[in-house]
Amino acid sequence: MVLEKVLAAIDGNLDKSVERLFSLLRIESVSTDPAFAKNCLAAAEWLAKELSSLGLDSSVRATKGRPMVVAHTKEHGSGPHVLFYGHYDVQPADPVELWQTPAFEPQVRTVGGRKVIVGRGAADDKGQLMTFVEALRAFVEIEGKAPLRVTILLEGEEETGSPSLAPFLEANREELKADVAFVCDTDMWNDTTPAITTMLRGLLLEEVVIKAADRDLHSGLFGGAAINPIRVLGRIIASVHDGQGRIAVPGFYEGAGELAPEITAQWRALDFSESKFLGEIGLSAPAGEKGRHVLEQIWSRPTCDVNGIIGGYTGIGSKTVIPAQASAKFSFRLVGDQNPVAIREAFRHFVRSQLPADCKAEFHSHGASPALQLPLDSPYLKKARETLAAEWGVPAVLKGSGGSIPIVGNFKRDLGMDSLLIGFGVDDDRIHSPNEKYNLSSFHKGARSWARLLDALRS
Amino acid sequence: MVLEKVLAAIDGNLDKSVERLFSLLRIESVSTDPAFAKNCLAAAEWLAKELSSLGLDSSVRATKGRPMVVAHTKEHGSGPHVLFYGHYDVQPADPVELWQTPAFEPQVRTVGGRKVIVGRGAADDKGQLMTFVEALRAFVEIEGKAPLRVTILLEGEEETGSPSLAPFLEANREELKADVAFVCDTDMWNDTTPAITTMLRGLLLEEVVIKAADRDLHSGLFGGAAINPIRVLGRIIASVHDGQGRIAVPGFYEGAGELAPEITAQWRALDFSESKFLGEIGLSAPAGEKGRHVLEQIWSRPTCDVNGIIGGYTGIGSKTVIPAQASAKFSFRLVGDQNPVAIREAFRHFVRSQLPADCKAEFHSHGASPALQLPLDSPYLKKARETLAAEWGVPAVLKGSGGSIPIVGNFKRDLGMDSLLIGFGVDDDRIHSPNEKYNLSSFHKGARSWARLLDALRS
Numbered sequence: 001m002v003l004e005k006v007l008a009a010i011d012g013n014l015d016k017s018v019e020r021l022f023s024l025l026r027i028e029s030v031s032t033d034p035a036f037a038k039n040c041l042a043a044a045e046w047l048a049k050e051l052s053s054l055g056l057d058s059s060v061r062a063t064k065g066r067p068m069v070v071a072h073t074k075e076h077g078s079g080p081h082v083l084f085y086g087h088y089d090v091q092p093a094d095p096v097e098l099w100q101t102p103a104f105e106p107q108v109r110t111v112g113g114r115k116v117i118v119g120r121g122a123a124d125d126k127g128q129l130m131t132f133v134e135a136l137r138a139f140v141e142i143e144g145k146a147p148l149r150v151t152i153l154l155e156g157e158e159e160t161g162s163p164s165l166a167p168f169l170e171a172n173r174e175e176l177k178a179d180v181a182f183v184c185d186t187d188m189w190n191d192t193t194p195a196i197t198t199m200l201r202g203l204l205l206e207e208v209v210i211k212a213a214d215r216d217l218h219s220g221l222f223g224g225a226a227i228n229p230i231r232v233l234g235r236i237i238a239s240v241h242d243g244q245g246r247i248a249v250p251g252f253y254e255g256a257g258e259l260a261p262e263i264t265a266q267w268r269a270l271d272f273s274e275s276k277f278l279g280e281i282g283l284s285a286p287a288g289e290k291g292r293h294v295l296e297q298i299w300s301r302p303t304c305d306v307n308g309i310i311g312g313y314t315g316i317g318s319k320t321v322i323p324a325q326a327s328a329k330f331s332f333r334l335v336g337d338q339n340p341v342a343i344r345e346a347f348r349h350f351v352r353s354q355l356p357a358d359c360k361a362e363f364h365s366h367g368a369s370p371a372l373q374l375p376l377d378s379p380y381l382k383k384a385r386e387t388l389a390a391e392w393g394v395p396a397v398l399k400g401s402g403g404s405i406p407i408v409g410n411f412k413r414d415l416g417m418d419s420l421l422i423g424f425g426v427d428d429d430r431i432h433s434p435n436e437k438y439n440l441s442s443f444h445k446g447a448r449s450w451a452r453l454l455d456a457l458r459s
Numbered sequence: 460m461v462l463e464k465v466l467a468a469i470d471g472n473l474d475k476s477v478e479r480l481f482s483l484l485r486i487e488s489v490s491t492d493p494a495f496a497k498n499c500l501a502a503a504e505w506l507a508k509e510l511s512s513l514g515l516d517s518s519v520r521a522t523k524g525r526p527m528v529v530a531h532t533k534e535h536g537s538g539p540h541v542l543f544y545g546h547y548d549v550q551p552a553d554p555v556e557l558w559q560t561p562a563f564e565p566q567v568r569t570v571g572g573r574k575v576i577v578g579r580g581a582a583d584d585k586g587q588l589m590t591f592v593e594a595l596r597a598f599v600e601i602e603g604k605a606p607l608r609v610t611i612l613l614e615g616e617e618e619t620g621s622p623s624l625a626p627f628l629e630a631n632r633e634e635l636k637a638d639v640a641f642v643c644d645t646d647m648w649n650d651t652t653p654a655i656t657t658m659l660r661g662l663l664l665e666e667v668v669i670k671a672a673d674r675d676l677h678s679g680l681f682g683g684a685a686i687n688p689i690r691v692l693g694r695i696i697a698s699v700h701d702g703q704g705r706i707a708v709p710g711f712y713e714g715a716g717e718l719a720p721e722i723t724a725q726w727r728a729l730d731f732s733e734s735k736f737l738g739e740i741g742l743s744a745p746a747g748e749k750g751r752h753v754l755e756q757i758w759s760r761p762t763c764d765v766n767g768i769i770g771g772y773t774g775i776g777s778k779t780v781i782p783a784q785a786s787a788k789f790s791f792r793l794v795g796d797q798n799p800v801a802i803r804e805a806f807r808h809f810v811r812s813q814l815p816a817d818c819k820a821e822f823h824s825h826g827a828s829p830a831l832q833l834p835l836d837s838p839y840l841k842k843a844r845e846t847l848a849a850e851w852g853v854p855a856v857l858k859g860s861g862g863s864i865p866i867v868g869n870f871k872r873d874l875g876m877d878s879l880l881i882g883f884g885v886d887d888d889r890i891h892s893p894n895e896k897y898n899l900s901s902f903h904k905g906a907r908s909w910a911r912l913l914d915a916l917r918s
Contacts, residue, residue: 322766
């Protein structure tokens with residue numbers, strides 16, 4: 001059994017794997033500060049060299065910002081072509097004084113009975129990306145080559161919004177296109193339960209400006225006669241949701257669909273504490289659609305929020321003004337097959353239909369992207385569920401993400417690929433914060449998980 | 460007939476009166492800019508000297524800001540003691556390039572068939588205050604003394620919010636207290652119809668801060684589950700008015716009363732064009748309480764407006780945040796006997812009663828003052844109506860003012876006096892703007908009006 005030998009190799013190499021990860025963690029590849037550009041380059045070169053040593057055709061590729069690392073297996077078994085994505089850049093260490101040990105001097109510590117790797121980037125994302133590299137290494141050690149055709153893409157600008165990524169994908173479409181993408185930058189359900197993120201909500205961003213009089217008015221001289229755009233906007237905001245927390249824009253729920261019963265059942269059975277989830281942010285009651293589980297509310301149900309509002313006088317004290325305009329930034333989270341463009345039009349119509357005499361509405365679009373959903377019958381998802389269950393002893397949670405993960409949209413739109421989002425971080429990894437850590441078990445069993453999945457996918 | 464001689468003296472002195480006003484207008488007594496502090500002092504000294512020359516006991520009194528001029532008649536006939544108020548400070552001339560003749564080089568010009576006095580302060584308020592001085596001068600010329608006991612108070616900070624006025628009144632209460640105040644800083648109904656402002660709306664200023672989660676939240680990760688303070692605030696704003704434009708805060712209309720039928724009839728008969736009034740600010744439809752004349756909406760009916768609102772991200776583009784708080788500045792215009800303190804409590808209760816779980820409301824008061832109303836049966840008002848009708852040949856319009864005139868509140872609260880607000884400005888005087896003017900007829904007949912009123916009041 002090749003797989004057992006590969007897993008044994010991962011086990012046997014663990015100490016050396018940790019040392020290799022330490023070498024990468026010591027490189028201060030902070031992407032947001034130009035002073036660290038050379039460190040980013042060093043991290044990219046370190047990774048390219050590492051991948052070359054595994055027999056891959058590796059290169060560091062310049063962009064307008066931080067470089068990309070691209071590597072292709074030269075020898076491999078047969079099966080689907082996999083594109084693996086990770087990022088080598090990290091958040092700044094600030095505030096440095098809150099680190100118990102220096103951010104870029106990684107170490108293994110025992111915390112609360114768990115062995116953890118501490119250091120900036122341990123979980124986000126160097127530790128995660130190295131799980132895949134270590135899995136690949138074990139195959140090369142045992143079989144002399146990769147089990148499948150693999151392309152690896154590691155970027156250095158994830159923490160700064162990935163400005164170079166879309167142009168790079170476009171310019172290198174043929175080189176990077178594969179059958180499926182593996183993205184390793186997400187979390188497990190908890191320390192011992194793996195998860196696959198299969199649903200990402202879409203996002204429609206729409207700013208509304210309500211205009212009335214042609215100038216700001218004195219509220220004493222005109223108050224009572226002149227229409228007030230803040231009041232108009234308040235009524236519009238109030239009208240977007242009905243008493244059940246559902247969105248009242250006509251046609252909004254078209255295509256939203258419902259969860260597969262299997263997933264609903266899994267979510268409702270999870271050890272998820274609504275009161276803990278909300279309590280951590282100072283809240284106690286779920287405020288969304290009535291009759292929905294909180295996980296549905298944040299993962300699989302569409303929403304509307306107002307992210308910002310401004311109008312009139314907002315300084316200290318008072319000013320008796322009826323402003324000429326007021327504006328609000330609305331955002332809609334979309335699910336299933338909801339069509340962002342159709343919803344944008346429906347929303348604009350909904351707003352216009354409520355305008356009183358003398359009011360106009362201006363709209364500014366700040367983006368419209370549909371939800372992304374990995375079909376439940378995807379063969380990659382099926383193999384991932386089987387292999388994660390085999391490694392961890394419990395089924396993987398199929399979860400959603402309320403926020404967007406832009407890379408997944410890029411892979412879908414630009415390269416026509418679905419993404420399998422599997423990561424081994426956990427809630428308390430403190431990513432972006434002092435004392436970031438990665439469970440040693442995540443690092444070790446993460447590599448074993450990839451090994452199992454790569455093995456299962458070969459034909 | 461003494462009055463006829465006094466009026467004849469005013470007529471005969473008109474050219475010299477205009478020259479005297481020009482001397483005052485040439486002094487650049489801009490109060491907002493400290494560079495003009497010496498000019499303000501010069502204007503105060505000019506006025507004190509002028510009043511001394513009429514036999515008054517005059518003085519320039521220092522404050523923390525611009526000085527006050529106070530003058531008392533030494534010799535006078537018998538009757539009520541009158542306090543006359545005006546202000547000698549003016550707005551800056553900017554933008555100076557838009558003046559057809561220099562702002563501080565006054566002249567008489569014929570514009571649209573009317574003779575007008577052009578210059579900064581011509582209408583606001585030097586021309587107005589000099590109407591009273593010229594009336595007094597005529598009495599002194601004809602009778603050797605003032606017809607009544609008169610105290611004159613001229614301030615130099617009206618254009619900067621009168622910061623020294625309240626302390627000055629308090630410190631000099633006994634000196635300044637009279638039977639009635641004449642305030643000359645308002646408008647006529649039109650060029651040929653005088654007006655007395657008898658109603659000033661009160662003002663309650665209340666800022667509401669809605670707080671929910673203990674931090675700003677990512678709207679992707681929490682949207683759908685976490686309460687959004689902007690949405691809560693929107694619903695509160697929407698709930699303040701009912702479908703008829705009336706304010707839904709329980710108890711709000713207590714004490715609001717209704718206009719005397721005489722006044723309603725006068726207002727409805729005025730040549731007031733709703734479409735012109737609203738058209739000038741880019742509006743066409745009155746947005747206030749249904750079934751009310753626009754003049755009622757702005758003068759005699761209470762209102763609620765939102766003067767400012769802010770929450771979440773208000774910069775360029777978008778940010779997917781559910782803010783921890785959102786706030787709005789509400790203002791209520793009050794009429795009749797509405798009690799600002801009771802309404803503040805009722806409003807706070809109204810807001811709190813609408814808060815969903817996990818939301819708190821904080822309130823910040825920015826002021827609460829009741830409406831001021833000169834009783835229709837006031838003997839001063841009766842004499843003013845008779846004498847203005849005699850001078851102008853048409854009845855004076857008894858009008859309201861939607862905005863506040865703080866001095867009137869000060870006189871009422873601090874000195875226990877009602878104020879008679881009579882002024883001779885007109886709509887197109889362009890106060891605060893380039894090419895400010897004052898109708899020569901306002902200046903001339905204004906002085907005659909005061910002469911008639913002073914004569915009518917003596918016993």
